[in-house]
Amino acid sequence: MLGTKLDHHDSMSLHDQVAAQIRRAIADGEAKAGERLPPARDLAAVMGVNTNTVLRALRALREEGLLEFRRGLGVRVSGTPQRSAVASRARDLVRFARQQGYQPEELINIIQGIR
Numbered sequence: 001m002l003g004t005k006l007d008h009h010d011s012m013s014l015h016d017q018v019a020a021q022i023r024r025a026i027a028d029g030e031a032k033a034g035e036r037l038p039p040a041r042d043l044a045a046v047m048g049v050n051t052n053t054v055l056r057a058l059r060a061l062r063e064e065g066l067l068e069f070r071r072g073l074g075v076r077v078s079g080t081p082q083r084s085a086v087a088s089r090a091r092d093l094v095r096f097a098r099q100q101g102y103q104p105e106e107l108i109n110i111i112q113g114i115r
Contacts (some may be wrong), residue, residue: 006047014049018057021047026066026077037067037075064088 006017025031037043040058044051058075061067065087068078079087097107 006049014053015056015060018043018047018049018054019060022057022061023066026080031077033077033080035077036073037077039074 006014006021008014010017012020022031022037031037037058038046040054041051044054047054058067058069062069062075065079066077067075069075094104094107097104102110
């Protein structure tokens with residue numbers, strides 16, 4: 001993860017490339033659950049991007065359930081790629097249910113009724 005330079009000419013945004021590199025490091029076992037990631041400033045320097053680009057990627061991975069931020073303790077790996085995929089699909093389901101007029105509580109009841 002740390003030795004990877006990003007492609008500034010790629011159609012994928014830089015923060016998505018950063019997130020993909022971190023996601024891959026987690027999937028490959030380079031970064032394990034509970035481990036602390038290097039500071040965003042250090043990751044940015046090694047990857048050749050702005051610190052804000054790394055921070056944006058880290059926030060996206062936090063939303064996926066892969067990372068957790070703790071004041072004074074830094075950013076730690078908190079999930080697995082599988083958990084990230086489930087969280088992503090759950091967000092899609094909640095979005096779809098809202099478009100169909102369902103409230104989150106109603107969606108929970110529907111899910112609990114599935115066995």
